[in-house]
Amino acid sequence: MRLKLIVTFLLITVLGFAQTKGTITGTLTDKDLNNESLPFANVILKGTTIGVTTDEAGKYTISAEAGVYTIQFSFLGYETIEEKVEVKAGETVTINKALGSGSYQLKDVVIQNTVSREKETALLAEQKKAVEIKQSIGAQEMSRKGVSDVAGAVTKTTGITKQEGTGNIFVRGLGDRYNATTINGLPVPSNNPEKKNINLDIFSTDIVESVGIDKVYGSKLYGDFAGGNVDVVSKDYKGKGFVKIDIGSKANTNALGLDDFSLQKGQNMSGFSTTSQPNNPLEAYNFETLKLENKTPYAGSLGISAGSSYSIGNDGKLSLFGTANYSNEFNAITDGSAKGSVNGLGVANKDFREFRQNSFATNTTIMGNAAYKINSNNKINFNTIFINTSNQSKEEYEGFIVDIANDGNGLLRRFFYERNQLMINQLLGEHKFGEKYTANWGVSYNKVESDQPDRVQNTFREEAAGFILSNISRPDNHRYFQNITEDEIAAKASVDYKFNKNSEGDYLGKITAGYNLRVKNRELLANQFNFRVNNGFETTVVDPNNLDLFYNPQNFANGAFEITTFRGNSQVPNATKPQSYDGELLINAGYINAEYKFKKLTTVLGFRTEQISQDVNWDTQLGDVGKDKLEKTAFLPSVIMKYELNDKQNLRLGLSKTYTLPQFKERALFLYEEVLQVKIGNPDLYESDNYNLDLKWEFFPKSDEVLSVTAFGKYIQNPINEITIASSTNDVSFVNTGDTGYATGAELEIRKNIFSQENGAKISSGLNISYLYTSQDLDAEKIQKETNYNVAFTETKSAFTGASDLLVNADVTYFKEWNDKNTSLTSTLAFTYFSDRINAIGTNGNGNLVDKAVGTLDWINRFKINKNLGLSLIARNLLDPKIERTQENSNGDVKMLSYKKGMTFSLNINYQF
Structure with missing residues (x-):
C-alpha cells in the first residue's frame, strides 16, 4: 500500500512539473540550397542557456518553462533570425524557418557548437539525404588525416587506391581510363600525355571545400565512366573577413x-x-x-x-x-x-x-x-x-x-x-x-x-x-x-x-x-x-x-x-x-x-x-x-x-x-x-x-x-x-x-x-x-x-x-x-x-x-x-x-x-x- 502511495505521489509530481513546460519544434531549411534541410544549425532561447542544434534532417525540439521568449536561429556564415514565441504549459509550438546568407552580420550572431559544411558530420548528413550513391571527404577530415592533396584525400575513402609514385587513382580496381575528374561539375583536362585524368596530387587541399566520389553513374555525368567520377568542390567562402x-x-x-x-x-x-x-x-x-x-x-x-x-x-x-x-x-x-x-x-x-x-x-x-x-x-x-x-x-x-x-x-x-x-x-x-x-x-x-x-x-x-x-x-x-x-x-x-x-x-x-x-x-x-x-x-x-x-x-x-x-x-x-x-x-x-x-x-x-x-x-x-577518326552515338540509361x-x-x-x-x-x-x-x-x-x-x-x-x-x-x-x-x-x-x-x-x-x-x-x-x-x-x-x-x-x-x-x-x-x-x-x-x-x-x-x-x-x-x-x-x-x-x-x-x-x-x- 505504501509503495502505491509513493508511486502515485511521484507520478502526480512529475505530471505537475511537466505541465509547467511547453515545447517548441520545427525544421530549418537553407535558402541558398533550394530550401533543402539545414543540419547542425543553432537554435537557442535568447538570454537563456537553453539551446540545441538541428539534426541531419534540419529538425529541432526545445522544451522550456511557460513564458514569452525570443527564439534565435543561426548558422555559421548565414543570417541570424529572431522571433518572439509564447510557450504554454503542455502545448507544442511549431516554427519553421529558412536561413540564407544574404543579410549575414557577424555581430548579430551567437555561435555555439556551429558546424561548417566542410565537416564530416555535415557531409554524412548530405550522404544520408541524397538519392545518389556518393561518398565525400571534407576539409575537416582531410586535415585530421594529414592529407595535403586531392589524390591522398580520395584514397581515404572506400575502394580507392593510388598508383605508387603518381597522382593516378584506382576506383574499385579500375584504373585511369575508367575514371573521370571534374571541378565543380565541369571537366578538366589532363596534364599527362599518358593519362586521361589530371594528376590529383597537384590540387592542394588549401583550395578544396570537399571532394565527392560518384561510384554509381547518373545521367548528369559524362558517359565515359566505369570506376568513378571525382568532383573537386572548390572553396566558397562565407563569413567574416x-x-x-x-x-x-x-x-x-x-x-x-x-x-x-x-x-x-x-x-x-x-x-x-x-x-x-x-x-x-x-x-x-x-x-x-x-x-x-x-x-x-x-x-x-x-x-x-x-x-x-x-x-x-x-x-x-x-x-x-x-x-x-x-x-x-x-x-x-x-x-x-x-x-x-x-x-x-x-x-x-x-x-x-x-x-x-x-x-x-x-x-x-x-x-x-x-x-x-x-x-x-x-x-x-x-x-x-x-x-x-x-x-x-x-x-x-x-x-x-x-x-x-x-x-x-x-x-x-x-x-x-x-x-x-x-x-x-x-x-x-x-x-x-x-x-x-x-x-x-x-x-x-x-x-x-x-x-x-x-x-x-x-x-x-x-x-x-x-x-x-x-x-x-x-x-x-x-x-x-x-x-x-x-x-x-x-x-x-x-x-x-x-x-x-x-x-x-x-x-x-x-x-x-x-x-x-x-x-x-x-x-x-x-x-x-x-x-x-x-x-x-x-x-x-x-x-x-x-x-x-x-x-x-x-x-x-x-x-x-x-x-x-x-x-x-x-x-x-x-x-x-x-x-x-x-x-x-x-x-x-x-x-x-x-x-x-x-x-x-x-x-x-x-x-x-x-x-x-x-x-x-x-x-x-x-x-x-x-x-584516324572514332565516332560513336551512345545511349545511356540509368x-x-x-x-x-x-x-x-x-x-x-x-x-x-x-x-x-x-x-x-x-x-x-x-x-x-x-x-x-x-x-x-x-x-x-x-x-x-x-x-x-x-x-x-x-x-x-x-x-x-x-x-x-x-x-x-x-x-x-x-x-x-x-x-x-x-x-x-x-x-x-x-x-x-x-x-x-x-x-x-x-x-x-x-x-x-x-x-x-x-x-x-x-x-x-x-x-x-x-x-x-x-x-x-x-x-x-x-x-x-x-x-x-x-x-x-x-x-x-x-x-x-x-x-x-x-x-x-x-x-x-x-x-x-x-x-x-x-x-x-x-x-x-x-x-x-x-x-x-x-x-x-x-x-x-x-x-x-x-x-x-x-x-x-x-x-x-x-x-x-x-x-x-x-x-x-x-x-x-x-x-x-x-x-x-x-x-x-x-x-x-x-x-x-x-x-x-x-x-x-x-x-x-x-x-x-
Whole structure:
C-alpha cells in the first residue's frame, strides 16, 4: 500500500512539473540550397542557456518553462533570425524557418557548437539525404588525416587506391581510363600525355571545400565512366573577413641520409624555370650543361589565404576568397634494384643491381573565388585556379645491360625535368523562378601546358681506365624535348521542374532536363637528339659527373660525336622537324531525369545520349603522316533507387550503362621511351561498353557515425589493356584484349565514436574495407584480326590491371579541447593497405607483372594553441616498406623493381588574423 502511495505521489509530481513546460519544434531549411534541410544549425532561447542544434534532417525540439521568449536561429556564415514565441504549459509550438546568407552580420550572431559544411558530420548528413550513391571527404577530415592533396584525400575513402609514385587513382580496381575528374561539375583536362585524368596530387587541399566520389553513374555525368567520377568542390567562402598565413618545413629521411644530394645544374627552386631547344642543334653544340649540383634537402612551404563577405543592398551579398601557396619537397629512393625486358626463362636484358633516385618537386597554387548572391533567387560564382608544378629527378641504374655491359659494369643515368601549368576558369549560375523552376548553368575554359624541356639519358660502360660512353645504338645517349598543350571548353545547362506538392509543403516529384558540351584539343611536339660517338673516339674516357668535358662545342667541331634526330643528320631536309600528334574530342550530350518519392521509396530514372567524335593525326618516326577518326552515338540509361528503411537506414540500388574511350596518346602512332620499357600507340583501338550494378545498405547511428555495406558488379565489353606486343624491343601498346570482362566486389565502411567525455576528450575511429574479384578474356586472335599487332598471351584469362583483391583504410583519432574550446589537440594514426595487383598482363611466356602488397602508416598531430595560432606535426610512411614489382615466371618470380621511399616529417605553423 505504501509503495502505491509513493508511486502515485511521484507520478502526480512529475505530471505537475511537466505541465509547467511547453515545447517548441520545427525544421530549418537553407535558402541558398533550394530550401533543402539545414543540419547542425543553432537554435537557442535568447538570454537563456537553453539551446540545441538541428539534426541531419534540419529538425529541432526545445522544451522550456511557460513564458514569452525570443527564439534565435543561426548558422555559421548565414543570417541570424529572431522571433518572439509564447510557450504554454503542455502545448507544442511549431516554427519553421529558412536561413540564407544574404543579410549575414557577424555581430548579430551567437555561435555555439556551429558546424561548417566542410565537416564530416555535415557531409554524412548530405550522404544520408541524397538519392545518389556518393561518398565525400571534407576539409575537416582531410586535415585530421594529414592529407595535403586531392589524390591522398580520395584514397581515404572506400575502394580507392593510388598508383605508387603518381597522382593516378584506382576506383574499385579500375584504373585511369575508367575514371573521370571534374571541378565543380565541369571537366578538366589532363596534364599527362599518358593519362586521361589530371594528376590529383597537384590540387592542394588549401583550395578544396570537399571532394565527392560518384561510384554509381547518373545521367548528369559524362558517359565515359566505369570506376568513378571525382568532383573537386572548390572553396566558397562565407563569413567574416580573415587573413591566414601558413609556414612549414619538411624532410625525407632517405634524402637526409645521402652524403650528397645532387641534381642536374640549371633548374631553379621556383619550379618555373624551363629550357628551350637550342637553335641549329644539328650543326653546332648549344645544349645546356650536364654538370651536377649539390642541394640541401630541407623543404619548406609558405601560404597565405584571405576571405571576406560584403552586403550589397537589401538582399545581395558578395563573398570573396583567395589563396596562394608555394611548397617544395626533396625525396630519395634507396635500397633499389630493377630489371627490364625479361624473357619467359626469367633472363633480363637489363639487370640493374642498384637503382637510386633523387628528386625535387614544387607546387605553386593560386586560387580566386567570387560568389555574388544577387538575391534569394539568383546567384553567380566565378572561380579561377592557376597551378604550376615541377618535378626534377636524377635516376641512376648500375649493372648488366645486354651487348653494352655484359659484365655487369653498366651505368645508365637519366636527368628528368617536367613542368606543368594548369589554368582553370569557371563561371557558374543558379536562378529560381518561383517555387517550381530552378535553372543551373556553367561554362569553363581550361588550358594545360606540359613541358619536358631537355630529358637527358646517357649510357656508360666502366672499364679499367674508367667510364666510356655506349656506342651500340644511337638512342643510348640522347636529349629529349617535349611540349604538350591542351585547351578545353565545357558548358552545362539544366532546368529543374518540381511537381506534386504534399500537405507538408514538400514536392514529391522533379524533372531535370540538361545539356553538356565538351570540346578538347591537344597538340604534342617532341624531338629527340641522339648523340653517337664517332669512330676513333669510342674508347674516350669520360667523367659521368662532368660530361661537359666531352659534350662541348670543341669536341663536336673536332668530330668526336655526331647529333641526329630520327629523321637523320643535318644533311637531311627537315631533320629537326619534331614528331607530332594532335587530337580533337567533341561531345554533345543531352539528358533527362525523372525523380519521384513514393513515401519511403525515391526513384530516379535517367536517360542520356551523347554524340562523340575523336580525331587523331600524327607525324612520327613510325611512319608517314597518318590520321584516324572514332565516332560513336551512345545511349545511356540509368536507374537509381533509394528506400528509407527508417529514419536512420537506407537501402540503395543503381543500374546503368556507360562507355570507356581510348585516349589520344593510345591511338596516335607515337613512341615514348622509358628506361625499362617503350610505349607505342594503336590506331585500331576502340571504345568499351560497360554495364554497372550497385546495391548498398547504410546505417547512421549518430550524426557522425555510419555503417554501410555495398555489393557491386561491372560487365565490360571489349576491355582495353596495356600489354607487351610481339616486337624486337618488347614494346608496350594498348589493345582491346578480349570480348568481355567483369568485376564483382563488396565494400564495408564504419565510422564510430569509441568514447567521449564531458571534459572535451573524444576517441573516434574509421575503417573501410573492399574486396574485389576481376576476370577478363585474353584473345590473341581477336587482336591479330582487329589490329596490326601480334600478341602471344601467356594465359587465356586475367584479372584487370591495377586491381587489388583487398583494400583497407583504417584510422583512429584522439581529440581534446579546453580553454573554452580555443585550444585543442587532434592526433590521428592512419593506415592504408592494398594487396597484390597486376601492373601489366603477361605475354610471350612471361607471367603477369605484379605490384606487391604494401601497407603504410602515417601519424598526424594538429594543435590549436589559441583562436589564432595553430601547429601541426606530421610523420608519413612510418613503416617504410619496400616497394616491389615482380614478374611471375615458371622458373620462379623475378623481382623487377624494388626500392624504399623513406619516412617524411613535416612541421607547419599557421596564424589567422
